[in-house]
Amino acid sequence: MARAKSACEFVAERDESRCVKCQACVRVCANDVHSYDGDTGALFSDYSKCAGCHFCEDICPTGALTIRRNLSDTRENANWTKDYIYKIIRQSENGGVLLTGMGNDRPYRNYFEHIVLNASQVTNPSIDPLREPMELKTFIGRKPDRIEFSGAGKSGGHVLKQKIPPQIELESPIMFSAMSFGSISLNACKSLAKAACDFGVCWNTGEGGLHSELYPYSDRVIVQIASGRFGVNPDYLQRAAALEIKVGQGAKPGIGGHLPGEKVSEEISITRMIPAGTDALSPAPHHDIYSIEDLRQLIFALKEATGYVKPVGVKIAAVHNVAPIASGIVRAGADFITVDGIRGGTGAAPAAIRDNVGIPIELAVAAVDQRLREEGIRNQASLIAAGGFRTSADIVKAIALGADAVYIGTSALISLGCHVCQKCYTGKCNWGIATQDPYLTRRLNPEIGARRAYNLLRAWSLEIKEMLGGMGINAVESLRGNREQLRGVGLSELELKILGIKHAGESW
Amino acid sequence: MERKAKKIVIKENYCIGCRLCEVYCITQHSKSKDIIKTYKGKGPVPVSGICFEEKGSVSFAIQCRHCDDAPCVENCLTGAMYRDKETGRVLHNREKCVGCWMCVMLCPFGVIKIDRAEKKVVSKCDLCIDGAFPACVEHCPNEAICLVDEDGKKIEKT
Secondary structure: OOOOOOOOOEEEEEOOOOOOOOOHHHHHOOOOOEEEEOOOOEEEEOHHHOOOOOHHHHHOOOOOEEEEEOOOOOOOOOOOOHHHHHHHHHHHHHOOOOEEOOOOOOOOOOHHHHEEEOOOOOOOOOOOOOOOOOEOOEEEOOOOOOOOEEEEOOOOOEEEOOOOOOOEEEOOOEEEOEOOEOOEOHHHHHHHHHHHHHHOOOEEOOOOOOOHHHHHHHHHEEEEEOOOOOOOOHHHHHHOOEEEEEOOOOOOOOOOEEEOHHHOOHHHHHHHOOOOOOOEEEOOOOOOOOOHHHHHHHHHHHHHHOOOOOOEEEEEEOOOOHHHHHHHHHHOOOOEEEEEOOOOOOOOEEHHHHHHOOOOHHHHHHHHHHHHHHOOOHHHOEEEEEOOOOOHHHHHHHHHHOOOEEEEOHHHHHHOOOOOOOOHHHOOOOOOOOOOOHHHHOOOOHHHHHHHHHHHHHHHHHHHHHHHHHHOOOEHHHOOOOHHHEEEOOOOHHHHHHHOOEEOOOOO | OOOOOOEEEEOHHHOOOOOHHHHHHHHHOOOOOOHHHHHHOOOOOOOOOOEEEEEOOEEEEEOOOOOOOOHHHHOOOOOOEEEOOOOOOEEEOOOOOOOOOHHHHHOOOOOOEEEOOOOEEEEOOOOOOOOOOOHHHHHOOOOOEEEEOOOOOEEOOO
C-alpha cells in the first residue's frame, strides 16, 4: 500500500469529566481540529490536523484539554527517527520542498549552555543593582577612533574635539528582530513597536515596509532595505532611526523570501508598494550587490539619501567565512553589522535549509569580534547578534563574547502568545501572530501584546543588571567583549580558542 | 439626579468569538458559581445576559447598556423593570413581571431575553450584582469587553 496517513503529531486529550461543551475550542481552532455534533451533543477532535499550538488548551475555561505528543511511534532507530520517516512520507505524497517556520530545531550544540559566568568574591566587590546605579544604556553606531578634549568650554566642562557619528540610543541592549508586516500581523507589529518605544529600544520593520498605522512608533524603528526593496521610499528612509541592508537571514542564508499572493492583502500591497494578490518575491541576492564595493555604493547611497544623520547597517547570516565578510562590511562603511546565527527564526523557509545552513551565533560573534579587533576596526561598527536568544543569560554571554546588542525575535513572539509550533508558513496562526486572516489577527490585542513584550524587556533587563552586579560590573559597556567573565564547560580546546575563553577551572 | 451606571464597552476589533463571556456570565448567575457544577450539576443552567453577534470575521458580545433614558423602564406596566437608585443599573424584578414583553419590543439593542415557558423576562445583564466585577469583563481573554465608569474611564479589577 503506497499510501500513508500523514503524521499525527499531537493528541488533544479531552477530560470528559471537566468538559462543559461550551464549544470554545471548536470556535477558535483555525485548523478545525475540534467539531461539535449537534445530533449527539458530542465533541470530536481530529488530531491529524493539530499543530500543537496550545490555543484551545489555553482558552478552555475548565482545563479539560491537554495537548500532548502522539505516543504512536516507529521502531526505535538512532538514524531513522519518526521525524525523518514522516518527512519522506510527506514528500513522497506532495513531491515538493518541505516548508517550516521559526528557527532551527535540530540538536546542534548550544554553546550558551556550555559557558558559565563569573561572580565577584573577596578580591573585588559585587554590586547590588537594587541599591546602586546600574547602566544598560547602549549606543549603536560607528565610534570615533580616538577621543580628544579641548580645554575648558564656556560652561567650565571639557569639549569633545571629535564629531560623534550618528548613533541610536538604547535603554537596554535588546532589540526586536526584523519581522515584516506580512510575515506577522499588523497587531503583532504594533505590539512590538509600542513595547520598544515604551521601553526605549528599537524594533525592526523587516522587509515589509512601514504601515501608516506604525508611523507613531517610527522614531524607534530600524527599517530594512532588502533584496525585494519592498516599501522602500524616501519617506520610509527619513522616518527611521536607522537603516539596515538585509543581505541574509539566519534561518535561510542564501535564500530569498516568498510571501504568497493570497497573503498580499490590500494593506500589505499598499505598504509593500506591490499589486494586491501578487506574490511578494525577494530575490536570493541583491541584484545590485555582487561585491563589497557594490555594498559600499548602496551604503553610501542610503547615507546620502538620509543626510548622514542615521546609522546604516548590514545584516548577514552567520556562515562559514563570517569574520572576513564582516570585516569587508565594516570597511564598506557600515555603522553596524547584524549577524544572524543558525538558530534564527523565519516565517517560512525550506526545512532542509533552516536545519542545515549556517553556524551558531556564539561562534560567529566571537569570531567577528576577534577579527575586527585584530584588524583594529572594531570601533568602526557596532555588532548586533541575532538568532535564538532564549534567556537574559544568553544575552549576557553574547555581549561578553563581543556583541554590542542583541535582536530577539522568537522570544518576543512567545511573549505575544506564540508556542513555537513552527506552522507560521501555513498562515493559520491561532495566536493571531503569523497570519493575515482577519478572523485570527484580532486575537492579538496590541494593548495586551505591547504590555507583555514590554514586561519581557523589563524582566530581562533586570536580570542582566543582577548578573552584571554579581560580576562587579556597573555598566554593560564594561561587559562588552569582556571574555574573562566567561568560562567554558565541557568544550574542546579548539572550541575554547574560537570562543576566546578559558575552560572552567583555569584562572590567571 | 439619579446616578448613572457603570458601562460595559465592547471593542469589537478584538473580540475573538470564543463566547467565554457567556460561559462566565452563566456561571456567575448560577447557584454554585463553579463552571463544572453549573453545567454538569442537576439544577437548570441559567441563561446568559449576553447576546453574541457574529458575521464573517466580525463578532462581539453585547449586553444591556443600562441606558440613561431606558425605554424598558419607562414603559414597564408593572414596574418590574426598574432603575436601581444607588447604582443606576437597570434591573428586573421577576416577581412583578407579567410577561407583556413590552421591554423586549422597545429595547433598542435587543438584549432582553424572554422565557417562553413561563412567559417572563428571563435574563438581562445586571452588571453582576452579586460579584464585585462583571464576570464577562474579568474573563474576556483578549480584553475585548471593558468596564468604564460614569465618565468613560476604564475600571480595572482590583
